[in-house]
Amino acid sequence: MNILMPQxxxxxxxxxxxxxxxxxxxxxxxxxxxxxxxTDKTSMEIPATAGGVLSExxxxxxxxxxxxxxxxxxxxxxxxxxxxxxxxxxxxNTKSNDPFKPVHTPERNYGAATLPSGIKVTPVxxxxxxxxxxxxxxxxxxxxxxxxxxxxxxxxxxxxSSAPAPLVSLTAPSTVEWAPEQITALFADVPFEEEPLxxxxxxxxxxxxxxxxxxxxxxxxxxxxxxxxxSARTEANAHAAGKFKLSINDFVIKAVAAALQQVPQxxxxxxxxxxxxxxRSDVAVAVAVDGGLFTPVIRHANSKSLSAISSxxxxxxxxxxxKKLTPAEYQGGAITISNLGMYGVRSFSAIVNPPQAAILxxxxxxxxxxxxxxxxVRFGSFMTVTLSCDHRVIDGSVGAxxxxxxxxxxxxxxxxxxx
Numbered sequence: 001m002n003i004l005m006p007q008x009x010x011x012x013x014x015x016x017x018x019x020x021x022x023x024x025x026x027x028x029x030x031x032x033x034x035x036x037x038x039t040d041k042t043s044m045e046i047p048a049t050a051g052g053v054l055s056e057x058x059x060x061x062x063x064x065x066x067x068x069x070x071x072x073x074x075x076x077x078x079x080x081x082x083x084x085x086x087x088x089x090x091x092x093n094t095k096s097n098d099p100f101k102p103v104h105t106p107e108r109n110y111g112a113a114t115l116p117s118g119i120k121v122t123p124v125x126x127x128x129x130x131x132x133x134x135x136x137x138x139x140x141x142x143x144x145x146x147x148x149x150x151x152x153x154x155x156x157x158x159x160x161s162s163a164p165a166p167l168v169s170l171t172a173p174s175t176v177e178w179a180p181e182q183i184t185a186l187f188a189d190v191p192f193e194e195e196p197l198x199x200x201x202x203x204x205x206x207x208x209x210x211x212x213x214x215x216x217x218x219x220x221x222x223x224x225x226x227x228x229x230x231s232a233r234t235e236a237n238a239h240a241a242g243k244f245k246l247s248i249n250d251f252v253i254k255a256v257a258a259a260l261q262q263v264p265q266x267x268x269x270x271x272x273x274x275x276x277x278x279x280r281s282d283v284a285v286a287v288a289v290d291g292g293l294f295t296p297v298i299r300h301a302n303s304k305s306l307s308a309i310s311s312x313x314x315x316x317x318x319x320x321x322x323k324k325l326t327p328a329e330y331q332g333g334a335i336t337i338s339n340l341g342m343y344g345v346r347s348f349s350a351i352v353n354p355p356q357a358a359i360l361x362x363x364x365x366x367x368x369x370x371x372x373x374x375x376x377v378r379f380g381s382f383m384t385v386t387l388s389c390d391h392r393v394i395d396g397s398v399g400a401x402x403x404x405x406x407x408x409x410x411x412x413x414x415x416x417x418x419x
Contacts, residue, residue: 001073002072002073003070003071003072003073003074004067004068004069004070005037005059005066005067005068005071007067007068008044012039012327013067013127013128013203014064014065014150014199014203015037015038015039015065015067016038016062016064016065016198016199017035017036017037017059017061017063017071018036018037018038018061019035020034020035020057020060020061021033021034021036022035023057024054024056025053026053027051028048028050028051028052028054029048029051030048032047033046033048034054034072035072038198038200038323044324048074050074052074052076053074053075053076054072054074055073056072057071057072058070058072059071059072064199066122066149066150119136119137119139119146119148120146120148121136121148122147122149122150125150125153128150128153128154132153132154132156132157134153134157135156136148136153138156139152139153139156198291198292200292204293207354211353211354214354215352216390216391217351217389217390217391218391218396218399219349219386220399221385221386221387222384222385222404222407223368223382223383224382224384224406224407224410225410226365226381226382226383227380228412228414229411230365232251232413232417233246233413236306236417240307244307244311245310246307246310247310248341248365248383249285249313249337249362250306250309250313251306251410251413251416252337252339253283253285253298253337254301254304254306254419255406255410255413255416256283256301256335256360256406257281257283257298257301257304258302258409258416259405259406260278260281260283260302260335261281262405263398263402265277265394265398266357266358266389266394266398266399266401267281267334268334268393269334269357270354270390275392275393278334280300280302280303281300281334282297282298282299282300282301282334283297283301283336283337284297284298284332284333284356285297285313285316285336285337285339286338286350287321289321289323290321294320295330296317296319296320296325296329296330297329297330297333298312298313299332302419305417306417316329333356334356334358335356335357335358336350336353336356336359336360338359338360338361338362340361340363340364341365343364344364345364346363346364347384348386349361349386349388350386351388352389356390357390357393358388358389358394358399358402359387360385360387361385361388362383363383364383365381365382366381366382367379367380367381368382370382385406387399387402387406
């Protein structure tokens, strides 16, 4: 019985095996933890769903493996693993009785594609080739029956990147990608330490580059008065008597959810050949963790109270920092909130997290001078927020309406208690 690298999310293409809890020859019982994997979103222990003897480990600890690939072989009670080797690690050829059958996603229905040249390519390799600009027609496959798999694309990309870099014109934008060896050579006389990329950091970096290159961003910034918000927060926490403690971020989540209901055109996502318009407000919140970032989602945020949002957000943040979030807890959402105010950041612009269409960057609350209605100079509490939008989904006027609605709700926060 083949043990596969499981699919832990719709957008997860690979995982890194951090540690094996069992060794070759160990007797396995259903429910025994076999290994731990790390993706860009989570870290999870993978249990066995069948018993037998672990006869082979094909992916040692530290290796990064595409989803659907065989990582080990589980033999029967007598240790007989004959016929266990699969004709292909392509998802199309895996059997329904595999102990770790990947979660169904639309991409996995297609199996390996055949190029005009007759070369067969797995879905993961095809997508990786597009990202790394590798010509599949000149790539040699090492998979079953000469199929091009992910590691073939990686090897081709490394060979290409190690070639001498062409001369770059100082008057034209450069699209040359540096090889790691070329970069480290620049700092040969500077003391440094190398930190290997984790699966989370590597995949996050790739997706951010892809998002910045492919999504037509535009940015809207406004200053929001927080005088009434701070007052309402202090009063609510005093009345809570320790039952809950509202943060500024809780008000921001609720206000964003309410604003999406008031401006439904912005409560949407890009789906390549269509736009999805949502009826409820699911709001993702960026949470910093060691080595990366998680975006757990508060679902139905428009219909939840501030105290419920506060309690749920605290629980999700704790699970995120422990890297114990499940895909159902971090996938989806129409918008993300990224708050760096606690670090004293006044304002910043964030990158849209596809397929979402917007992300709100929230700065610090600070005292600032402003001109009163009588012309005098006064001081008040303000925060600067910047809304990044995907122009394919949200037009400028729609983004402005969403930001204006958010501003009104924050500046009149008592209404949020009734929504």
